[in-house]
Amino acid sequence: xxxxxxxxxxxxxxxTITKDFAIVSDTLKEASYQIRKRDISKYPxxxxxxxxxxxxxxxxxxxxxxxxxxxxxxxxxxxxxxxIIGADGIDSFEENYKNSDEFCCLFVLDExxxxxxxxxxxED
Numbered sequence: 735x736x737x738x739x740x741x742x743x744x745x746x747x748x749x750t751i752t753k754d755f756a757i758v759s760d761t762l763k764e765a766s767y768q769i770r771k772r773d774i775s776k777y778p779x780x781x782x783x784x785x786x787x788x789x790x791x792x793x794x795x796x797x798x799x800x801x802x803x804x805x806x807x808x809x810x811x812x813x814x815x816x817x818i819i820g821a822d823g824i825d826s827f828e829e830n831y832k833n834s835d836e837f838c839c840l841f842v843l844d845e846x847x848x849x850x851x852x853x854x855x856x857e858d
Contacts, residue, residue: 751782751842754801755853758794759838763855765793765807766834775809777831779850783843789816808841 755762762780769778781789782803784796790808794801810827813819818841819827827850831839837852 750802751840751851752853754782754796754803754805755838755840756856757799757801758805759855761794762805762838766838769807769809770834775811776834777810777828777839778834779808779810779813779839779841781806781808781841781843787843789813789818789841789843813841 765780766778769775779790780793781787782805783789784803786792786804787806790806790812792804793807794805796802796804810819810824810831814821814824830850832852837854840851840853842849842851
């Protein structure tokens with residue numbers, strides 16, 4: 735699995751993801767901090783999906799906030815347990831993971847698209 739940002743994301747998804755991310759970024763930043771502070775994982779992952787998915791806990795319900803994407807809080811160990819990241823991809827994932835205080839790790843999941851994306855948190 736390729737863990738780099740995909741240029742194809744820019745046209746089709748980036749606009750809607752960025753719009754929703756701007757609304758929920760404070761919530762995601764706090765959730766990321768709590769996941770790390772409580773030693774749940776060093777690698778929080780937030781799943782952006784337009785449908786229900788069994789990847790973590792629902793953090794933001796798109797319907798309640800009039801968003802396009804539901805957001806689930808998860809972490810790398812769960813992705814490994816579920817086989818999304820194979821044993822041969824763990825090192826690559828960790829090497830490419832960006833600073834959690836500055837970037838949010840998103841796993842964008844749609845019917846025809848699945849990709850890890852790192853989005854910078856807005857400056858305060």
